[in-house]
Amino acid sequence: MSHGTQEEPAPTGDLTLGQHVGSGEVPRYQGGSRTPGWDDAVDLTKDPAVIPDPATVHVPEELRAEIEAHMAKYPDERSAAIPALMAAQRRHVWCSPEAIEQVACVMRLTPGYLVAVASFYDMLETSPVGRHRVYVCTNISCSLRGADALLERVVEEVGDDPDFNVRSFECLGACDIAPMASVDDVYVGPVELDDVPALIGQVRSGAEVLPEKQILRRKSVDPNAGSTS
C-alpha cells in the first residue's frame, strides 16, 4: 500500500477523525484559523474570570515548583505560558478548567488569557482526551506511503478505549520513516498495518513501543546512499 493518495475511500486527514473530541462542530472554520469555539455562546450574565486568588486555589506543590522554575528562565515571566500549560496538561491529561486555574494562579494571568493560548496549539487539548497520545502523521509524504490506511487501522485497533487520544497530525518532521506516528512523544516508523496490534498492545501494557522502529535508533547517513541497488 504505498500509494495512499490513490485509494478510493475519501482521505481522512481531518482532525475530526479518530477519538479526538471537540473539533469539527464548526463547519466554516473547520480545522482552520486556529479559533475553535469562536461561535460558542458566551454566558453574558457571568463576570469574566479574574486572576485566581491564591488563598482559594489549591495548586499541587510539584506543579507550582515546575511552573515557577519555567517562569524564572525568562526575562518576561509570561514566556512560560506554554511550558506551564504543558506541565499542567501532563498532570491533568488536558487543559481542564482546573488545570487552567492552577496555571493562572501561579502565573498571575487570567484564565481567559491562558485558554486563548491553549486553543492555538495542537498539542494543548482544550477538551477531554485519553492520556496516551498517538499522533499519526497524514501529511503529504506520509500519505504517499499509506498514512491514511494506517490511521484507519489505528483507530480500529484502539476501538473505544478511553485511554487513547488518537488523531491525525500534520507533518511531524520524520518523513524519512513514513508512514510514521508519534506515540507518547516517541517517533516510530515506517509503521506497517501489521505492526499496529503490537504497537497498541505495547502502549496498553506500558512496554516500549516498536523498539526496532524508533527513530533514535537510526543512522543519519544511509550506508547505501548513491548505490543503485
Add this chain to the structure above:
Amino acid sequence: MSSAILFKDIDEPGLGTLAVYQRRGGYGDVLRKGLSMPREALVNELVESGLRGRGGAGFSMGKKASFMPKGGMDKYLVCNADESEPGTFKDRELMTKSPHMLIEGMILAAYAAGATKSFIYIRGEYAQQADILDAAVAEAYADGLLGENILGFDFSLELVVHRGAGAYICGEETGLLDSLEGKRGNPRLKPPFPANQGLYQGPTLINNVETLMTIPHILGMGAAKYAEIGVENSTGTKLISVSGHVKRPGNYEIELGMSAREIIYGLCGGIEGDHEVKLWFPGGSSSPVLTSDDLDLGYDFDSLAKAGSMLGSGAIIVVDDQTSVVEVCLKLAKFYRHESCGKCTPCREGTQWTVKMLERMKSGTATPMDLDIMASVQEQITGHCLCVLGDAMAMPVGSMIAKFRPEFEEYIEAARERAERELVASLDAGLVGSAT
C-alpha cells in the same frame, strides 16, 4: 560522502556528549579564534562565506547579523528549530546527533550579533530532541561553555531551550517571537524587522538550526575556502531531506549545485516500483512544484528560482506518476487551512475555499469553471497577506493547476460521471425497493 561537513562525524557514537564532541575538536581552537576576533571581523567572515539562511528564505546570514544595532540594550539570538515545513526533517537529525555543534554555533552567532541571551525554539513534537538539547545545554553550563565569561573571554551568554506546542506558523519568525513571549503565535506586521524590534521589543537575530551549525565550520576552514564549495550565490553544502516515492528517503548532505536527477536517481536510488516522476517539490510543500522536465536543474538557490520555484528548506518531496495531482493538492490545501492563524482574510478564507473546491472536485459536484475560480483564488491570496503562509499555499496550488490543468479537468469530469452513475443506481434501487 566527500562533501560532508555537517554530517562528517554524525554517526560517531556518543557525539552528543561533551566529551566526544570535544575530542572531535569541538569548543576548541575555532571557538577561541571566533571569540578573540573583533565582532565586525566575525560578521565580515560570515558575509564573505556567502552562507545563506537554511530555514526557507535564503537570506545572507552575515548581512542579517550586520543589521543588529550597536549599543548597550539587551539583544537576543533565537534559533528557529520549529521545523514544521512538510517534508523537512534535517534539523531533527542534526539536533539528535550533534547538539553541541548547535550550541557552539549559537555562541559564535550571539557574539557576532552582540546578543547575551539566546533561545532555541523547538517544536513541541520534538520532545526527544528537546531532552537531548536540555542535557547538552546543562553539560555546557557545567563546563563554563555557557554562562559568564565563556572560555575566559569577556563574553557571556545565556541559553534557554523553549518547547513549542504544535503550530506550523510558529516557524515564521515573528509568529515564533510572539509564541516565545507566551502568546498565540500570530505573525507580526513587518517592518519593524526583528533586528530592530524583536523579542521583548529588543533587537533579535533569528536563524535556522542548520545555518547556525554551519558557522563553526566556516570559521574552521576560513570563509574563502567555504565559499569555494558549491556554486555562485549558493555556497557550501546543504542538508536535504528527501521523501515521498523514492527508494531511499532520508537526509543527504550535498554540495549545492548538484543536479536534482543525481539526488533522486543517484543518492535516493530512484523511484519506488520504478515508476516515473510526476512532480516534485524542491523546497518543502510551500514551493511551487516542478516536473520530470526539470530534473536536470542544479539544486541551488538561483537555478530553482529561475525555474519558478525555490530551494526553501531543502526538502524534496517526490510524487510518482501513479498518484493523482488533485489528491496531492487536496492534502496540501488542508494542511494550510489547518495552519492558517486566521489573522488575515485572504489566507483564512482562501485556504478554506481552496479545500472546499477540491472536495467538490472529488465528490463530482464541481464544474470546469471551478478550476478557474480556484486559480483566481490563489492569485488573490498571493501578496495580500500579512505573512507568507498564504502564499505558501497559493504558489504550489497555482503551479499544480498551471502545470497539470488537463489532469484536473479529466479528474473533475470522471468524478462527475461517477457521481451521476451512483445517483442513477441509487434511484433505480430506490424504485425497485418501493415497488416490492
